[in-house]
Amino acid sequence: MVSRGGLEWLECTSFSRFPWLLHAFSTRRGGVSEGRAAGLTLGFVTADARANVEENRQRFFAALGTEGYSLAALRQRHSTHIYLVMRGASGQLEYRPAGFPAPQPPGHPLPVGDALVTDQPGVLLSVRTADCLPVLLLDPRRRAIAAIHAGWRGVLHRVVEKAVGTMRAVFGSDPHQLLAALGPGIRACCYEVGEEVVAAFCARFAQGETFFREALRENPSASFTARHPQLFLSGQPPGHLTRPAPAPHLDLVAVAEAQLCSAGLRPSNIQVADFCTACRTDLFFSHRREGKGTGRMMGVIGIRQEPRG
Numbered sequence: 596m597v598s599r600g601g602l603e604w605l606e607c608t609s610f611s612r613f614p615w616l617l618h619a620f621s622t623r624r625g626g627v628s629e630g631r632a633a634g635l636t637l638g639f640v641t642a643d644a645r646a647n648v649e650e651n652r653q654r655f656f657a658a659l660g661t662e663g664y665s666l667a668a669l670r671q672r673h674s675t676h677i678y679l680v681m682r683g684a685s686g687q688l689e690y691r692p693a694g695f696p697a698p699q700p701p702g703h704p705l706p707v708g709d710a711l712v713t714d715q716p717g718v719l720l721s722v723r724t725a726d727c728l729p730v731l732l733l734d735p736r737r738r739a740i741a742a743i744h745a746g747w748r749g750v751l752h753r754v755v756e757k758a759v760g761t762m763r764a765v766f767g768s769d770p771h772q773l774l775a776a777l778g779p780g781i782r783a784c785c786y787e788v789g790e791e792v793v794a795a796f797c798a799r800f801a802q803g804e805t806f807f808r809e810a811l812r813e814n815p816s817a818s819f820t821a822r823h824p825q826l827f828l829s830g831q832p833p834g835h836l837t838r839p840a841p842a843p844h845l846d847l848v849a850v851a852e853a854q855l856c857s858a859g860l861r862p863s864n865i866q867v868a869d870f871c872t873a874c875r876t877d878l879f880f881s882h883r884r885e886g887k888g889t890g891r892m893m894g895v896i897g898i899r900q901e902p903r904g
């Protein structure tokens with residue numbers, strides 16, 4: 596955890612060894628947003644004024660020292676569309692489909708997609724999350740990077756594995772040399788899913804069952820039960836305690852790790868931020884815990900520009 600300029604963010608120790616690289620996983624600490632998105636909201640959400648997000652972004656980029664960088668972002672849709680980002684002569688960004696392209700409706704500056712790759716200095720790749728897993732990849736040899744938005748739909752369609760494949764195809768990356776950082780996301784403790792999600796993973800992955808943990812079903816009226824215990828005393832005959840049925844909980848980190856390993860990464864090159872966004876709403880935004888109106892964190896990675904002059 597790094598704090599600077601009134602903000603706090605997470606860095607990955609294996610990435611911090613490279614002086615030509617910068618990266619961060621933001622937390623909600625600092626920032627000017629209020630209400631449900633209170634704190635450092637870095638994505639434009641309806642619950643928060645645009646000016647607040649602009650101010651938060653300015654603070655975040657100032658604290659990181661990336662003010663002159665071009666911010667690369669996508670309209671995230673839980674897809675597997677991946678883009679190579681290049682900086683044009685006049686500094687504007689070009690997004691080139693780098694495998695699994697999507698048809699793009701004209702008239703919007705940002706393409707629809709969920710992973711970005713580049714090897715150009717001064718380009719800051721970003722993903723916005725509030726439970727989904729932000730995954731950053733680094734090829735220290737080729738000096739190439741990737742940022743991936745990995746929610747359950749994305750990993751179901753192997754977005755993490757495809758991003759590694761894109762780095763191989765575009766930069767000639769050797770997966771054995773790649774480093775991965777998995778940022779804060781919702782963990783199995785809080786990520787109850789339906790049986791259809793289990794079925795979808797088991798249909799697509801031989802080890803699908805290993806991605807799930809059995810845990811007790813979350814009871815939305817648990818707090819009501821706790822406040823009014825006497826109402827529930829006579830619900831069952833004596834000696835017959837009801838137990839809530841166990842429900843499957845998805846372990847997104849396990850899925851992402853499995854994809855990284857099957858793409859050829861060494862397990863020891865994968866670092867995981869040990870935080871659950873839904874457990875730690877003091878530090879992070881959680882869509883599951885706080886609802887639609889919550890804010891967004893940002894995972895960013897960029898190759899440093901040579902200082903000018």
Ligand SMILES: [Zn+2]
Pocket residue numbers: 782783784785871872873874
């Ligand atoms: Zn949790």
